[in-house]
Amino acid sequence: MRQIAYQRAGSVDEAVQAAAQPEAAFLAGGTSLVDLMKLEVLNPARVVDVTRLDLSRIEPRADGIRLGATATNSAVAAHPEVKRRFPALSQALLSGASPQLRNVATVAGNLMQRTRCAYYRDLATRCNKRSPGAGCDAIEGWTRMHAILGGSEQCIALHPSDMCVALAALEATIHVRGQRGERDIPFGDFHLLPGDHPEREFALEPGELVTWVFVPATAAAARSRYVKVRDRISYAFALASCATALEVANGRIEVARIALGGVGTKPWRSLEAERMLVGATPRAETFRRAADVALRDARPRRDNAFKVELAKRTMIRALTLSAEGA
Amino acid sequence: MNDNHSDDGLGRREFLVGGAVIVVAACAGGQARREGTGPSAPGEPMEITLLVNGERRALRVDPRTTLLDLLRENLGLTGTKKGCDMGQCGACTVLADGVRIDSCLALAAQYDGRSITTIEGLIKDGTLHPAQEAFLQEDAFQCGYCTPGQILSCIGFLHEGGGATEMEIREGMSGNICRCGAYPNIVSAVRSLRGRA
Numbered sequence: 001m002r003q004i005a006y007q008r009a010g011s012v013d014e015a016v017q018a019a020a021q022p023e024a025a026f027l028a029g030g031t032s033l034v035d036l037m038k039l040e041v042l043n044p045a046r047v048v049d050v051t052r053l054d055l056s057r058i059e060p061r062a063d064g065i066r067l068g069a070t071a072t073n074s075a076v077a078a079h080p081e082v083k084r085r086f087p088a089l090s091q092a093l094l095s096g097a098s099p100q101l102r103n104v105a106t107v108a109g110n111l112m113q114r115t116r117c118a119y120y121r122d123l124a125t126r127c128n129k130r131s132p133g134a135g136c137d138a139i140e141g142w143t144r145m146h147a148i149l150g151g152s153e154q155c156i157a158l159h160p161s162d163m164c165v166a167l168a169a170l171e172a173t174i175h176v177r178g179q180r181g182e183r184d185i186p187f188g189d190f191h192l193l194p195g196d197h198p199e200r201e202f203a204l205e206p207g208e209l210v211t212w213v214f215v216p217a218t219a220a221a222a223r224s225r226y227v228k229v230r231d232r233i234s235y236a237f238a239l240a241s242c243a244t245a246l247e248v249a250n251g252r253i254e255v256a257r258i259a260l261g262g263v264g265t266k267p268w269r270s271l272e273a274e275r276m277l278v279g280a281t282p283r284a285e286t287f288r289r290a291a292d293v294a295l296r297d298a299r300p301r302r303d304n305a306f307k308v309e310l311a312k313r314t315m316i317r318a319l320t321l322s323a324e325g326a
Numbered sequence: 327m328n329d330n331h332s333d334d335g336l337g338r339r340e341f342l343v344g345g346a347v348i349v350v351a352a353c354a355g356g357q358a359r360r361e362g363t364g365p366s367a368p369g370e371p372m373e374i375t376l377l378v379n380g381e382r383r384a385l386r387v388d389p390r391t392t393l394l395d396l397l398r399e400n401l402g403l404t405g406t407k408k409g410c411d412m413g414q415c416g417a418c419t420v421l422a423d424g425v426r427i428d429s430c431l432a433l434a435a436q437y438d439g440r441s442i443t444t445i446e447g448l449i450k451d452g453t454l455h456p457a458q459e460a461f462l463q464e465d466a467f468q469c470g471y472c473t474p475g476q477i478l479s480c481i482g483f484l485h486e487g488g489g490a491t492e493m494e495i496r497e498g499m500s501g502n503i504c505r506c507g508a509y510p511n512i513v514s515a516v517r518s519l520r521g522r523a
Contacts, residue, residue, distance in 0.1 A: 005365065233497075
């Protein structure tokens, strides 16, 4: 790890000011950042610790729930209102990482989680995300754990988060504060596609701090489900995962929300598949057609063609569970 | 032969521990800053105070120091093990204010003013902690390298109100890898503690 200056922010304003300096990074649970600093993949000269700011509250409201940026993954997953009104969120969090990591990993840290692309993490290889313009050794390399949706000729790094898949389906909003004030970012706009600039990963201005995430309460959200398929039964990243939320009335789907994990360069919401389901009867053939649509643009590489069918089956399974609950 | 000892007969670890004691003496009386800290230059050492196994330890550290390295190298508490050093194996598990964490991914500076419990802090007046007894009773280890982390993780799991079925215990202890494969007996040890830890 390179040398750093450590600063513990005493207030949100102080944190925002400190992080607006060049080469500064916010530090919360450290489970991503400290790991990547040790590997010298991320090399901030200054880390601004935000864990002692008053940002860890979980506040249920009539119209939804506000998750403080530094609320831990454990706290959010175990919160009775999260379990009752947003089950997919709790399920997604509990399916990720290990208890030790979830005890310190935060909401905002999970939003900012970096890819697990082995090439990104290895300084001996070329990576456009790590060193813009350097080239990408993943595209022609070992691609079993790479994205099949949302990739570009510069980057096919997979987005690793479980929580973000649930928040994408639940249509969360991300509230940030920067030097120019506060603003809300719709979840779908927060993570950027790699395109020609895979080094740009988030729709954040320098120094902008995530302060909370708002998740709106809906009838569909209360029946949301998260299904994750991985190489072993616990403590592994998704090969494919899916968060679904359905509202069914008189045998017809009225609301459908679908997001996929383990397949995209960002948490992958499928608006097309959602539109297809509205008005339809919730049954296996319908779900299969929606899954075909969701994966229509999939572009598998040498080692990950299996993800196309696996993601479809995972989505059908999640939709089936949501329909049973609806 | 033994590269753990330098020519003057003083072991590397003993030397580091000696250094730490001097530093503690120099910093004793300095209050830990609990809230904000001012800006500093990269690499500038900082003073922190931790309550380690009930004992107040004041230290001057490089800001990069992980909690794991601080425990092992600065304080000589080598019961906490370094396995993968990247948050995947759980050998470095300690309790921070009673909550289990991987100390390898924690900067020591973040734990300024907080309470840390390591395997060395579990024994009370010569009596092993019930979790330590349970691991002995159930023969829940082979080489022993992962055991301190397993025991701290077990205590954290029980404190979190983890379940009692084999699947719940396996899932709850999944952050601790045992390369010897002592899992069946680890599960037995954890299960034997349900309701009394």
